Amino acid sequence: MDTYVVSGGNVLEGELVVQGSKNSALPIIASTILTGTTVILYNCPNISDTINLQNILRLLGNKITYENHKLVVDSSSCDINEIPANLMKEMRSSIILMGAILARTGRVVVSYPGGCEIGTRPIDLHLYGLQKLGANIIENHGYIICEASRLKGSEISLDFPSVGATENIMLAATLADGVTIIRNAAREPEIVELQNFLNLCGANIKGAGTSTVKIKGVPKLHEADYTVKSDRIVAGTYLCAAAMNKGKLCLKNVVIDNIWSIIHKLQETGCECRIINNDEIYIKAPKKLKAVKMIKTLPYPGFPTDMQSQMVTMLSIASGTSIVIENIFENRYKYIPELTKMGAEITIEGKAAIVKGVDKLNGATVEARELRGGASLVLAGLAADGYTKIEGTKYIERGYEDFTENLKRIGAKIDKE
Numbered sequence: 441m442d443t444y445v446v447s448g449g450n451v452l453e454g455e456l457v458v459q460g461s462k463n464s465a466l467p468i469i470a471s472t473i474l475t476g477t478t479v480i481l482y483n484c485p486n487i488s489d490t491i492n493l494q495n496i497l498r499l500l501g502n503k504i505t506y507e508n509h510k511l512v513v514d515s516s517s518c519d520i521n522e523i524p525a526n527l528m529k530e531m532r533s534s535i536i537l538m539g540a541i542l543a544r545t546g547r548v549v550v551s552y553p554g555g556c557e558i559g560t561r562p563i564d565l566h567l568y569g570l571q572k573l574g575a576n577i578i579e580n581h582g583y584i585i586c587e588a589s590r591l592k593g594s595e596i597s598l599d600f601p602s603v604g605a606t607e608n609i610m611l612a613a614t615l616a617d618g619v620t621i622i623r624n625a626a627r628e629p630e631i632v633e634l635q636n637f638l639n640l641c642g643a644n645i646k647g648a649g650t651s652t653v654k655i656k657g658v659p660k661l662h663e664a665d666y667t668v669k670s671d672r673i674v675a676g677t678y679l680c681a682a683a684m685n686k687g688k689l690c691l692k693n694v695v696i697d698n699i700w701s702i703i704h705k706l707q708e709t710g711c712e713c714r715i716i717n718n719d720e721i722y723i724k725a726p727k728k729l730k731a732v733k734m735i736k737t738l739p740y741p742g743f744p745t746d747m748q749s750q751m752v753t754m755l756s757i758a759s760g761t762s763i764v765i766e767n768i769f770e771n772r773y774k775y776i777p778e779l780t781k782m783g784a785e786i787t788i789e790g791k792a793a794i795v796k797g798v799d800k801l802n803g804a805t806v807e808a809r810e811l812r813g814g815a816s817l818v819l820a821g822l823a824a825d826g827y828t829k830i831e832g833t834k835y836i837e838r839g840y841e842d843f844t845e846n847l848k849r850i851g852a853k854i855d856k857e
Contacts, residue, residue, distance in 0.1 A: 446821030447853035452687035454850040460668040525551040539612035565605035593618030613655040731760030749816040756784040775813030778806035808832035
């Protein structure tokens with residue numbers, strides 16, 4: 441079943457509990473390799489990306505069990521350091537395993553990663569960071585071979601605050617000799633979560649959430665239990681769904697501090713957003729959404745690139761013209777030709793999307809080509825007249841757990857086909 445069929449026009453009302461964070465769970469799962477013991481993760485989302493990563497860890501010699509969002513990883517027998525190319529191509533984020541495997545075994549062999557078609561996303565910063573820690577890197581016929589008898593701490597200044605590169609360097613440096621300082625580090629909440637988990641296992645890391653992260657290498661880590669926090673992008677997606685469909689929605693298990701940039705833009709469109717008990721948010725949509733002057737995607741704490749497509753889709757039925765500028769990934773507008781099939785009026789000029797709001801969207805057959813753009817097409821279908829068929833939903837299921845069932849719970853008419 442790789443297709444969703446949506447009947448649009450229903451008001452969305454009710455409550456949802458937001459799943460665990462995909463972008464936090466993946467590097468934490470990768471980091472379990474460093475411990476050489478048993479780690480238990482709670483609230484681990486049941487999505488294809490985490491399932492694929494579990495499969496890779498099994499091939500590396502780890503013992504894995506997963507049930508009811510509880511993931512148990514026993515890495516005591518992890519002794520394989522080469523990841524099969526077919527699994528690397530399944531998910532871009534598998535590259536995060538490089539730092540952990542290198543630190544654990546002294547060698548790692550990977551192919552260039554796959555994933556969503558949203559841009560080149562080069563891994564040069566990952567390789568640069570590992571080289572600064574003492575790794576010898578050979579690139580040969582599409583494979584990357586990294587070797588280091590012993591990693592050593594270093595000062596590393598990133599040209600761009602890459603989340604993946606920051607995480608890979610943190611993982612490699614955790615067991616390295618000496619102190620590593622990452623300057624211009626990514627500041628995303630997922631970096632903070634990785635630090636918190638590793639420190640719970642005995643690491644010595646400070647500064648996550650700022651532009652300077654300091655890692656003092658330790659000889660070994662130990663077992664730990666950890667609960668993954670909720671997914672800020674999933675929360676934002678459901679908020680946009682409610683906003684587009686005259687909804688009244690309460691989201692539970694939300695880290696409010698992580699979504700302020702999204703909340704502020706929703707308020708600008710006329711939505712009422714009310715914070716309840718510090719971990720719940722209630723949204724009430726206006727009769728008619730208003731355009732926003734400008735949205736620019738930026739590294740955290742700026743507006744997240746992973747919410748750009750959902751926001752553009754929402755603004756496509758707002759009153760007036762909005763400008764959205766994508767500063768992170770050059771191919772992140774691939775969903776827009778599909779959206780225009782549904783009647784949206786959007787013009788792309790370089791990095792800018794000029795969104796002229798229309799009265800309504802119309803159902804059509806469209807194709808998801810990546811995770812967030814695919815989810816946005818579902819949102820468009822929910823608000824459109826008639827039926828919308830979304831193909832390529834395997835991309836959506838990389839990051840959204842029980843997406844169709846959750847939408848049904850709040851009144852959507854959506855089925856898998």
